[in-house]
Amino acid sequence: MAKKIVIIGSGPAGLTAAIYTARAGLQPVVIEGFMKGGQAGGQLMTTTEVENFPGFPEGIDGPMLIANMRKQAERFGTEFILEDIDRVDFSSKPFTISNSSRTLATHALILATGASARILDLPSVKTFWGKGVSACATCDGALPIFRNQQIAVIGGGDSAIEEATFLTRFASKVLLVHRRKEFRASRAMQNRAFENPKIQMILDSVIEEIYGSQLMEGIRTKNAITGEISDYPCRGLFMAIGHTPNTAFMQGALELDEKGYIKVRHPSTATSVEGVFACGDVIDPHYRQAISAAGTGCSAALDAERWLQANNLG
Ligand code: NDP
Numbered sequence: 352m353a354k355k356i357v358i359i360g361s362g363p364a365g366l367t368a369a370i371y372t373a374r375a376g377l378q379p380v381v382i383e384g385f386m387k388g389g390q391a392g393g394q395l396m397t398t399t400e401v402e403n404f405p406g407f408p409e410g411i412d413g414p415m416l417i418a419n420m421r422k423q424a425e426r427f428g429t430e431f432i433l434e435d436i437d438r439v440d441f442s443s444k445p446f447t448i449s450n451s452s453r454t455l456a457t458h459a460l461i462l463a464t465g466a467s468a469r470i471l472d473l474p475s476v477k478t479f480w481g482k483g484v485s486a487c488a489t490c491d492g493a494l495p496i497f498r499n500q501q502i503a504v505i506g507g508g509d510s511a512i513e514e515a516t517f518l519t520r521f522a523s524k525v526l527l528v529h530r531r532k533e534f535r536a537s538r539a540m541q542n543r544a545f546e547n548p549k550i551q552m553i554l555d556s557v558i559e560e561i562y563g564s565q566l567m568e569g570i571r572t573k574n575a576i577t578g579e580i581s582d583y584p585c586r587g588l589f590m591a592i593g594h595t596p597n598t599a600f601m602q603g604a605l606e607l608d609e610k611g612y613i614k615v616r617h618p619s620t621a622t623s624v625e626g627v628f629a630c631g632d633v634i635d636p637h638y639r640q641a642i643s644a645a646g647t648g649c650s651a652a653l654d655a656e657r658w659l660q661a662n663n664l665g
Contacts, residue, residue: 353445353456354380355665356655359436360463362393363641364631366420367648368461368655373427375656377665380430380455382448384464391433392417393465394632395641397487404641413489416641439604441624458664459655462601462613462622462629463648466594466639471505475561479588483567486590488514492521496566499523502587503570505558507531511591512540518589519549526583528553530575553583561588596633612636620651626662628655 356372358365361383372379383391390396395413402410411419425431437450445456468486470476476484485491488504492514502522504515507529515527527544532554534541544550553572559580560571569584596612606614606623613622613629620628630651631644659665 353458354378355457355659356380356459356461357382357448357455357457358461358463359448360384360393360461360465360631360633361391361421361431362395362417362463362465362631362644363420364465364633364644364648364651365393365461365463366417366424367645368463368630368652369424369429370420370427371649371652372461372656373424373429375652375665377656377659378428378430379424380432380457381424382436382455383431383433384435385433392421397489401641413641420645437600439601441604441627444626446626458626458662459659460627461620461648461651461655462627462633463631463644463651464597464633465644466596466632468590469593469595470590471558471592473558473561476590479561479563479567482565483563483585483587484561484590485587488518488589488591491587492518492589497521497587500586501526501584502589503528503553503558503583503585504589504591505529506591506593507533508535508591508593509537509540510593512536512544514589514591515544515550516540516547518587519547522549522587525550526553526570526585527551528556528558528570528572530557531555553581556581558588594632594639596636598633610636618650620647620654621658626655626658628658 355377357380359382369379369381395417400410436448440447445458501524503526505528515525518525555575556572559573598611613634628651630647
């Protein structure tokens with residue numbers, strides 16, 4: 352039998368949509384997903400302190416915030432399934448979503464699959480992945496191999512600055528490598544990094560190579576202006592170079608923009624397929640905040656609820 356509503360994604364957007372649709376009596380099913388080896392709960396699961404989510408004057412741990420949202424959704428009757436979805440079929444109603452072990456039919460669908468961290472396109476990234484190279488400072492930064500070592504972060508956005516600052520807790524020194532002089536990060540974050548004596552900026556520079564033997568031992572950079580090549584010994588390299596929306600499995604099923612984000616009819620969360628709604632980072636290359644994702648999660652729930660009612664399916 353078809354479900355009334357299925358939500359794919361379990362970050363702040365998906366869980367907020369679950370809380371709202373569960374309270375509306377729609378018995379939502381949340382496909383938590385773990386993005387092929389990642390983990391359920393989205394990007395907040397790899398964050399330490401969240402200081403800007405309203406309602407927590409002292410801040411809250413990212414995983415704790417997600418655990419609380421999940422509990423709240425569960426309390427109102429949300430069902431959770433921990434699996435990735437490989438295929439969606441919107442060509443007939445009810446819609447179907449499936450993977451190798453199951454197919455679910457649903458009248459309405461909310462896509463809240465978020466975005467994933469980008470990694471540098473260098474063969475040595477694969478060679479030293481897990482041997483010093485990582486895309487998540489909050490997951491791996493405290494590992495013993497990085498203690499009191501020099502480590503590097505690449506990127507010039509808020510993530511890079513946040514990760515570099517976080518890593519100064521463990522490292523003897525953090526090299527912040529950025530391909531330009533100007534940072535994309537907010538002024539407040541930049542100031543924090545510039546004032547930190549443990550952070551050294553390596554600007555106008557790209558990473559050409561990561562080298563080492565069993566573990567990574569350093570990076571080779573090239574100055575984009577002078578062409579000068581430099582070697583920096585370091586035990587770790589953390590990538591913070593942006594994100595890609597998690598929409599690969601829905602290509603061709605609905606309209607995406609040129610970067611792969613789902614197109615919605617602002618201010619609503621309706622996608623190009625009637626009955627399919629989208630929210631969170633998968634529709635938002637701009638703000639990408641937990642609170643804005645939760646906000647659009649609420650909108651998607653209300654949009655879906657109204658659509659189900661209007662079609663006598665709720
Ligand atoms: P951004 O897209 O903002 O920044 C990505 C950075 O990586 C840019 O500086 C970019 O350089 C650089 N970059 C991209 N590709 C490459 C490459 N191939 N080689 C070298 N450098 C590369 O991503 P973030 O993850 O930093 O931030 C995403 C959003 O999340 C932003 O809106 C940000 O404000 C928000 N955020 C907020 C936080 C907070 O408020 N606490 C914390 C973290 C993120 P260039 O600048 O030259 O394009």
